[in-house]
Amino acid sequence: xxxxxxxxxxxxxxGDQPDPRLIDPTDAIVRVTAACVCGSDxxxxxxxxxxxxxxxxxxxxGVVEEVGSEVRSVRPGDFVIAPFTYSDNTCPHCRxxxxxxxxxxxxxxxxxxxxxxxxxxxxxxxxxxxxxxxxVATREQPDDTMIPSLLACSDVMGTGWHAAVAANVREGDTVxxxxxxxxxxxxxxxAARRGADRVIAxxxxxxxxxxxxxxxxxxxxxxxxxxxxxxxxxxxxGVGADAVLECVGTGxxxxxxxxxxxxxxxxxxxxxxxxxxxxxxxxxSRNVGVAGGVAPARxxxxxxxxxxxxxxxxxxxxxxxxxxxxxxxxxxxxxxxxRAIKTLLRP
Amino acid sequence: xxxxxxxxxxxxxxGDQPDPRLIDPTDAIVRVTAACVCGSDxxxxxxxxxxxxxxxxxxxxGVVEEVGSEVRSVRPGDFVIAPFTYSDNTCPHCRxxxxxxxxxxxxxxxxxxxxxxxxxxxxxxxxxxxxxxxxVATREQPDDTMIPSLLACSDVMGTGWHAAVAANVREGDTVxxxxxxxxxxxxxxxAARRGADRVIAxxxxxxxxxxxxxxxxxxxxxxxxxxxxxxxxxxxxGVGADAVLECVGTGxxxxxxxxxxxxxxxxxxxxxxxxxxxxxxxxxSRNVGVAGGVAPARxxxxxxxxxxxxxxxxxxxxxxxxxxxxxxxxxxxxxxxxRAIKTLLRP
Numbered sequence: 001x002x003x004x005x006x007x008x009x010x011x012x013x014x015g016d017q018p019d020p021r022l023i024d025p026t027d028a029i030v031r032v033t034a035a036c037v038c039g040s041d042x043x044x045x046x047x048x049x050x051x052x053x054x055x056x057x058x059x060x061x062g063v064v065e066e067v068g069s070e071v072r073s074v075r076p077g078d079f080v081i082a083p084f085t086y087s088d089n090t091c092p093h094c095r096x097x098x099x100x101x102x103x104x105x106x107x108x109x110x111x112x113x114x115x116x117x118x119x120x121x122x123x124x125x126x127x128x129x130x131x132x133x134x135x136v137a138t139r140e141q142p143d144d145t146m147i148p149s150l151l152a153c154s155d156v157m158g159t160g161w162h163a164a165v166a167a168n169v170r171e172g173d174t175v176x177x178x179x180x181x182x183x184x185x186x187x188x189x190x191a192a193r194r195g196a197d198r199v200i201a202x203x204x205x206x207x208x209x210x211x212x213x214x215x216x217x218x219x220x221x222x223x224x225x226x227x228x229x230x231x232x233x234x235x236x237x238g239v240g241a242d243a244v245l246e247c248v249g250t251g252x253x254x255x256x257x258x259x260x261x262x263x264x265x266x267x268x269x270x271x272x273x274x275x276x277x278x279x280x281x282x283x284x285s286r287n288v289g290v291a292g293g294v295a296p297a298r299x300x301x302x303x304x305x306x307x308x309x310x311x312x313x314x315x316x317x318x319x320x321x322x323x324x325x326x327x328x329x330x331x332x333x334x335x336x337x338x339r340a341i342k343t344l345l346r347p
Numbered sequence: 348x349x350x351x352x353x354x355x356x357x358x359x360x361x362g363d364q365p366d367p368r369l370i371d372p373t374d375a376i377v378r379v380t381a382a383c384v385c386g387s388d389x390x391x392x393x394x395x396x397x398x399x400x401x402x403x404x405x406x407x408x409g410v411v412e413e414v415g416s417e418v419r420s421v422r423p424g425d426f427v428i429a430p431f432t433y434s435d436n437t438c439p440h441c442r443x444x445x446x447x448x449x450x451x452x453x454x455x456x457x458x459x460x461x462x463x464x465x466x467x468x469x470x471x472x473x474x475x476x477x478x479x480x481x482x483v484a485t486r487e488q489p490d491d492t493m494i495p496s497l498l499a500c501s502d503v504m505g506t507g508w509h510a511a512v513a514a515n516v517r518e519g520d521t522v523x524x525x526x527x528x529x530x531x532x533x534x535x536x537x538a539a540r541r542g543a544d545r546v547i548a549x550x551x552x553x554x555x556x557x558x559x560x561x562x563x564x565x566x567x568x569x570x571x572x573x574x575x576x577x578x579x580x581x582x583x584x585g586v587g588a589d590a591v592l593e594c595v596g597t598g599x600x601x602x603x604x605x606x607x608x609x610x611x612x613x614x615x616x617x618x619x620x621x622x623x624x625x626x627x628x629x630x631x632s633r634n635v636g637v638a639g640g641v642a643p644a645r646x647x648x649x650x651x652x653x654x655x656x657x658x659x660x661x662x663x664x665x666x667x668x669x670x671x672x673x674x675x676x677x678x679x680x681x682x683x684x685x686r687a688i689k690t691l692l693r694p
Contacts, residue, residue: 092609093609096610098611100634101633239439262439262443263447264440264445266636276627277627278625280623280624284619284620286640289513289636289637289638289639290637291636291637292631293634
């Protein structure tokens, strides 16, 4: 099969790799229908994270080709969504809904606990460990038009949803979403879907503003930093937001999120933190909490799948570019240069 | 009247001051029945906080002597509990239960918004601004044996309760409480009262361990830092606590609290932060949230008052020394030297 390897900053290679085969009895082999590029993949592409060459990609949907002898919940022919990490879904952390802390968790593209490579998602096929605990199937083969939205549930929609859960968005709330990447946009969708009366999207990019509005944003704030906070306070009679979703991960975005939160509110944060220094004194004096982290997409997959299939949410709108998988390098470049919000890849 | 002024580190003076009188129509004059020394007062006593001389003390109960023309909810003769800050209880932040962020909030012992001194609590009488929004009365004069527990609701019990609320303690939970000061002990009581199955108190001082057990601690961990975390993990089959109450405010106590929390849990923090640097990377990877801050004691006062009067909680046990008010300097010294957990003062 063919798959993507990242060798260094801006050095993506798409080429032949060994076909995945079953190793453990809990494995499944998934033939990839669609994959995509994550904002966090760009940290490698840009050379911000140091790394050894590895098989990149962790968001994909596909069809089960083969399963190990102990796999019970999926079978060959099933269409499945893979959350962006694998997990057994039976350990205490999984049972508590934090599958990203699973005692058997692991990442695509790297060796598993026994040292056997788990394929990356930006390839034609993947060996998925703990298939029962990881993969979520649809009842039937979904219509092709559903593929982008189902694929979005593997990461960005689950992550935006997690931000809204962590921020404790409730019906009638005024919610601020910091960040207009695919995750931030899905955060807007999650907040609206969870009953927020008002969703203030902080975005300055016209194509993203359009998706934000489509997803339920009622207000747009183009300013950043202190000006952005002032705009939010202005929109909320000086009170601040009932809940804030921090979907970027920089020091400035976190400062904005905390300052935009009303006293007693929670900032749900899902942006991978880079250079974030939490203002504990302000959090204390204003009673602003910070909760969230790496999203347990697996927890939310069944409900998000059902919402997609029912037409209640359409997170696939975040994909504004579709390319054949062999053009993966261009997929990264388009996102890096902000020519695309998110790129969908078809093998 | 006589009242306490702090002039510098270890320089407390108890002496004559002008009798408080009504200034605003929303004021009440309260004759103090009992007051006490707060752990945060010790930061001044020890010279950790810089300050100009001021009338110290912010925890007291007493009897209303006189009220302004607009006061409706309390009247002369009422026994009242004063939360440790005053608030109007009508602004948006008060209505959301965060009275410590009231747009009209203020501190005892300092000038109010109009520049008029508000008396400190460690004196014989206090002018209380926004009496309707601040004071909580009992239906009848409480029995003298109830005074310590009602006084505890003015600050430490409300603060321990806030830690448990912020940490989202639920029935059946395993809860860790970091800190065995009066607030930590009240945190133990709050966690137990809110239905925790197991309350692990981190305490190495025998008299405090005894109160912790009285308050419902099921386990005691004497170790601190990494050893303390290891002991908690040992007690929880490696999983960690469902909720953690951080009741100290140092870097070490916060690190311990976060490390003792299971993935997905929240650390409810109420210790005034001194040198706390939140480990955002660990919070992200383990999905451990941090929420809390300066406790809106006013929010919890009605329920805590009722629980005290019903005999359901007895937070007054944290007072292990009682002195006449004129011995206020000894009250501080005893707490500073850890000869007392908390000192009650009677004018």
